[in-house]
Amino acid sequence: xxxxxxxxxxxxxxxxxxxxxxxxxxxxxxxxxxxxxxxxxxxxxxxxxxxxxxxxxxxxxxxxxxxxxxxxxxxxxxxxxxxxxxxxxxxxxxxxxxxxxxxxxxxxxxxxxxxxxxxxxxxxxxxxxxxxxxxxxxxxxxxxxxxxxxxxxxxxxxxxxxxxxxxxxxxxxxxxxxxxxxxxxxxxxxxxxxxxxxxxxxxxxxxxxxxxxxxxxxxxxxxxxxxxxxxxxxxxxxxxxxxxxxxxxxxxxxxxxxxxxxxxxxxxxxxxxxxxxxxxxxxxxxxxxxxxxxxxxxxxxxxxxxxxxxxxxxxxxxxxxxxxxxxxxxxxxxxxxxxxxxxxxxxxxxxxxxxxxxxxxxxxxxxxxxxxxxxxxxxxxxxxxxxxxxxxxxxxxxxxxxxxxxxxxxxxxxxxxxxxxxxxxxxxxxxxxxxxxxxxxxxxxx
Amino acid sequence: xxxxxxxxxxxxxxxxxxxxxxxxxxxxxxxxxxxxxxxxxxxxxxxxxxxxxxxxxxxxxxxxxxxxxxxxxxxxxxxxxxxxxxxxxxxxxxxxxxxxxxxxxxxxxxxxxxxxxxxxxxxxxxxxxxxxxxxxxxxxxxxxxxxxxxxxxxxxxxxxxxxxxxxxxxxxxxxxxxxxxxxxxxxxxxxxxxxxxxxxxxxxxxxxxxxxxxxxxxxxxxxxxxxxxxxxxxxxxxxxxxxxxxxxxxxxxxxxxxxxxxxxxxxxxxxxxxxxxxxxxxxxxxxxxxxxxxxxxxxxxxxxxxxxxxxxxxxxxxxxxxxxxxxxxxxxxxxxxxxxxxxxxxxxxxxxxxxxxxxxxxxxxxxxxxxxxxxxxxxxxxxxxxxxxxxxxxxxxxxxxxxxxxxxxxxxxxxxxxxxxxxxxxxxxxxxxxxxxxxxxxxxxx
Numbered sequence: 001x002x003x004x005x006x007x008x009x010x011x012x013x014x015x016x017x018x019x020x021x022x023x024x025x026x027x028x029x030x031x032x033x034x035x036x037x038x039x040x041x042x043x044x045x046x047x048x049x050x051x052x053x054x055x056x057x058x059x060x061x062x063x064x065x066x067x068x069x070x071x072x073x074x075x076x077x078x079x080x081x082x083x084x085x086x087x088x089x090x091x092x093x094x095x096x097x098x099x100x101x102x103x104x105x106x107x108x109x110x111x112x113x114x115x116x117x118x119x120x121x122x123x124x125x126x127x128x129x130x131x132x133x134x135x136x137x138x139x140x141x142x143x144x145x146x147x148x149x150x151x152x153x154x155x156x157x158x159x160x161x162x163x164x165x166x167x168x169x170x171x172x173x174x175x176x177x178x179x180x181x182x183x184x185x186x187x188x189x190x191x192x193x194x195x196x197x198x199x200x201x202x203x204x205x206x207x208x209x210x211x212x213x214x215x216x217x218x219x220x221x222x223x224x225x226x227x228x229x230x231x232x233x234x235x236x237x238x239x240x241x242x243x244x245x246x247x248x249x250x251x252x253x254x255x256x257x258x259x260x261x262x263x264x265x266x267x268x269x270x271x272x273x274x275x276x277x278x279x280x281x282x283x284x285x286x287x288x289x290x291x292x293x294x295x296x297x298x299x300x301x302x303x304x305x306x307x308x309x310x311x312x313x314x315x316x317x318x319x320x321x322x323x324x325x326x327x328x329x330x331x332x333x334x335x336x337x338x339x340x341x342x343x344x345x346x347x348x349x350x351x352x353x354x355x356x357x358x359x360x361x362x363x364x365x366x367x368x369x370x371x372x373x374x375x376x377x378x379x380x381x382x383x384x385x386x387x388x389x390x391x392x393x394x395x396x397x398x399x400x401x402x403x404x405x406x407x408x409x410x411x412x413x414x415x416x417x418x419x420x421x422x423x424x425x426x427x428x429x430x431x432x433x434x435x436x437x438x439x440x441x442x443x444x445x446x
Numbered sequence: 447x448x449x450x451x452x453x454x455x456x457x458x459x460x461x462x463x464x465x466x467x468x469x470x471x472x473x474x475x476x477x478x479x480x481x482x483x484x485x486x487x488x489x490x491x492x493x494x495x496x497x498x499x500x501x502x503x504x505x506x507x508x509x510x511x512x513x514x515x516x517x518x519x520x521x522x523x524x525x526x527x528x529x530x531x532x533x534x535x536x537x538x539x540x541x542x543x544x545x546x547x548x549x550x551x552x553x554x555x556x557x558x559x560x561x562x563x564x565x566x567x568x569x570x571x572x573x574x575x576x577x578x579x580x581x582x583x584x585x586x587x588x589x590x591x592x593x594x595x596x597x598x599x600x601x602x603x604x605x606x607x608x609x610x611x612x613x614x615x616x617x618x619x620x621x622x623x624x625x626x627x628x629x630x631x632x633x634x635x636x637x638x639x640x641x642x643x644x645x646x647x648x649x650x651x652x653x654x655x656x657x658x659x660x661x662x663x664x665x666x667x668x669x670x671x672x673x674x675x676x677x678x679x680x681x682x683x684x685x686x687x688x689x690x691x692x693x694x695x696x697x698x699x700x701x702x703x704x705x706x707x708x709x710x711x712x713x714x715x716x717x718x719x720x721x722x723x724x725x726x727x728x729x730x731x732x733x734x735x736x737x738x739x740x741x742x743x744x745x746x747x748x749x750x751x752x753x754x755x756x757x758x759x760x761x762x763x764x765x766x767x768x769x770x771x772x773x774x775x776x777x778x779x780x781x782x783x784x785x786x787x788x789x790x791x792x793x794x795x796x797x798x799x800x801x802x803x804x805x806x807x808x809x810x811x812x813x814x815x816x817x818x819x820x821x822x823x824x825x826x827x828x829x830x831x832x833x834x835x836x837x838x839x840x841x842x843x844x845x846x847x848x849x850x851x852x853x854x855x856x857x858x859x860x861x862x863x864x865x866x867x868x869x870x871x872x873x874x875x876x877x878x879x880x881x882x883x884x885x886x887x888x889x890x891x892x
Contacts, residue, residue, distance in 0.1 A: 021617075021624060028617030028624060032649060034529075034560050058548055060647040064614070064625035070647040073549075076556035079525040099549065102504055102580040103519075110522035114480050133643035134548040168510070171467075171474030176738045178467060178474060179510035197579035201506040201516040203478060292622045 005379055005414045006386025009044040009052040013068045015393035018356050019290030021068050031068045038084045040395050047402035048416045050428040051089030058098050059130040066295040075107050082115035089425030091120030096153040097146050098135045105160040108210045109202040117206030117424030122213040125150050127330050147220040149193045154228050156196050159187035161209035162436045163199035185438040208434045211425045217332035226252035230431055231264045233388045235360045237340055242267050242383035264385040264429050268361030270392050271371045273400045280365040288353040296352035313349045317341045333360045368404035451860045452832025455490040455498040459514045461839035464802050465736030467514050477514045484530045486841055493848035494862050496874040497535030504544050505576040512741040521553050528561035535871030537566030542599040543592050544581045551606040554656045555648040563652030563870030568659040571596050573776050593666040595639045600674050602642050605633035607655035608882045609645035631884040654880045657871045663778035672698035676877055677710040679834045681806040683786055688713050688829035710831040710875050714807030716838050717817045719846050726811040734799040742798035759795045763787045779806045814850035
């Protein structure tokens with residue numbers, strides 16, 4: 001079978017560029033407008049994307065003055081989108097640090113059922129004290145602690161999703177027997193972080209469980225991805241870095257005893273498209289001109305975990321920044337930004353401009369052909385199984401991509417031309433439906 | 447303005463009668479079939495019901511062999527129904543014992559936005575060790591403890607829902623100012639059960655916050671309802687009991703400093719309708735004949751918190767049952783069932799038959815006129831502001847009610863004939879949109 005690109009639409013209110021909301025076309029209330037998101041989902045479906053995706057964190061950032069803040073809770077929004085779409089996968093971010101496995105496993109199972117097998121979970125451990133303080137803690141748990149909890153959370157969730165065998169429902173009306181107790185497997189889990197005794201109160205779902213997605217690229221993050229993830233979102237600035245990451249993750253996955261084909265690597269790309277190179281660069285400049293420099297400065301300081309007032313707009317980053325080991329959360333993003341600034345000797349002002357669109361993801365300004373070339377190169381040269389498309393402005397950036405880049409990718413045989421008969425999100429990504437761990441165990445005994 | 451009935455459709459897979467799933471018309475997979483629920487919601491909307499409602503508990507009961515078990519998570523299902531309906535209110539049960547305020551407040555806010563102001567929350571404290579053991583506890587917290595946590599949960603949730611003033615979003619593109627920091631009010635709550643520092647990451651919603659519903663009729667439950675609830679579901683077997691409950695709750699609400707008009711009392715009723723009285727009774731008998739006696743016995747023992755094997759089918763309840771004070775959870779339901787059995791000197795077998803449809807709610811078998819008469823009597827005689835309609839069989843029982851009873855209620859001027867222009871769930875129940883506690887405080891200072 002021809003290897004094909006997997007495309008994920010990373011949706012974010014008026015777009016990924018921090019100043020996108022200030023453009024004339026943008027609606028400052030888009031973040032809470034269901035119709036806005038329905039429109040985006042339908043555009044992505046016209047582009048035969050595999051999935052769409054919502055980032056999330058359970059806190060309100062303190063920059064409400066500067067740009068749209070807050071968002072509809074992702075599983076709620078995706079449930080509404082499930083009813084407005086037919087094919088596209090629906091990936092929600094949810095935190096293992098600030099949820100309980102029983103509730104979250106049930107919600108993803110419910111979305112998987114309601115959407116006919118299109119649910120995905122972007123598993124995050126949630127960095128930052130702001131979130132911790134909304135859940136009874138004074139400070140965020142340490143990075144390693146968060147990942148240890150995440151691993152136990154996943155083990156419990158997988159037990160819950162398997163707690164009904166696929167044929168647990170009998171429905172024998174004459175005998176008055178609805179279900180088969182022998183096919184129900186309460187986890188009876190007692191661990192370091194969680195005790196969960198009973199079976200889930202939702203049957204096994206079309207996909208068995210949601211597609212498991214992960215986006216942390218720290219050491220802990222990569223180890224976690226190798227063990228659990230079926231798709232990985234990553235920020236990579238150069239082909240060489242992306243190739244190294246790709247090879248590393250595939251080999252870690254094989255080392256964990258899994259088929260490396262069963263983990264799909266999707267770097268993020270912010271395509272800024274123009275009919276000529278000059279037009280694309282001009283479009284990029286319009287966005288950069290809308291950034292309020294003081295806001296960008298404050299955000300960069302937060303991202304690098306520096307005290308306010310550390311950075312100066314027209315100088316480069318200070319030479320004595322801490323190493324990745326010393327920062328908590330978003331470790332790999334930290335390193336990526338510092339390396340980008342050093343490699344290109346960027347002033348803080350230029351760095352803010354470069355980060356304004358993608359927060360560390362690759363911004364690529366060019367013609368539709370150039371964007372398709374870049375995607376094709378990364379895809380065929382061992383750097384990507386697909387891409388996380390992060391339009392700078394929404395909906396127009398997604399529309400332009402689907403109307404101008406997608407046809408080129410299709411003509412080159414890199415992208416499906418229609419969805420075809422298979423329905424689940426795992427089908428789209430070419431992944432098998434997972435077997436039930438308890439049914440497997442029984443069969444092994446036979 | 448004419449006082450009108452409020453009708454709520456209490457939806458439960460194939461119906462409220464425990465044997466309903468065994469009827470030829472019933473689908474054993476209805477509990478996970480979105481189309482089934484969409485159909486029910488649309489029938490209720492044809493009947494101009496105020497709302498529909500889903501009960502819930504975060505556990506799988508151990509009677510999966512006996513009847514449909516498990517359910518789609520209610521907020522997920524209601525979000526999907528929001529997109530399939532236009533007018534009807536959407537009330538989800540969620541537990542204050544097994545959720546965190548930040549997450550749950552956000553989810554209800556999101557549903558309220560997605561549905562255009564139609565969200566309601568049936569606040570429960572969740573009795574039973576089964577649920578507790580899914581959330582790291584060995585046993586359920588004591589009744590009073592659960593209610594103390596519920597009260598603090600509500601206080602935090604109300605702060606979160608008010609943490610954005612209605613005009614916190616400025617959207618000034620030219621100045622680059624999106625929101626007004628002065629209109630954001632982080633709760634900074636530190637209490638016995640919860641610490642929640644930050645503002646919600648969702649703006650204030652169409653209703654301000656979801657309609658608050660409550661269904662516990664214990665002393666703790668009534669005190670809680672008087673303080674917070676805007677609608678109350680209750681199980682009442684006789685007009686006199688219902689009148690006493692109604693008067694008591696209204697006077698408690700007034701004593702709590704609230705307008706007694708702002709709490710709507712809705713007793714549950716299981717209407718079993720026939721074109722003649724005899725046909726209605728025959729329909730009831732068909733259902734009763736489908737009960738497996740041993741299953742009913744086990745369930746009754748669990749409901750009364752008795753050891754398995756305590757009850758005998760053809761004898762009355764033992765004389766030495768414990769008093770309500772000695773039972774944990776579902777206290778008032780316990781008393782109601784014991785009183786019903788004693789009052790009518792029912793054998794355990796007959797009691798199981800009587801409870802099979804409504805689990806303690808009033809089952810009323812009769813012609814459409816008789817059902818309308820009973821509803822009208824309770825409504826006009828100080829026993830109810832409306833009813834929680836609990837069809838024994840779904841969808842047919844709801845369809846019959848809407849086709850045969852609703853027209854009579856409309857002809858008598860008791861029920862609206864169309865929804866009219868006002869849109870939110872609070873509008874339907876004749877309740878005002880709540881003011882923002884922080885905005886009020888500021889205005890008081892001026």
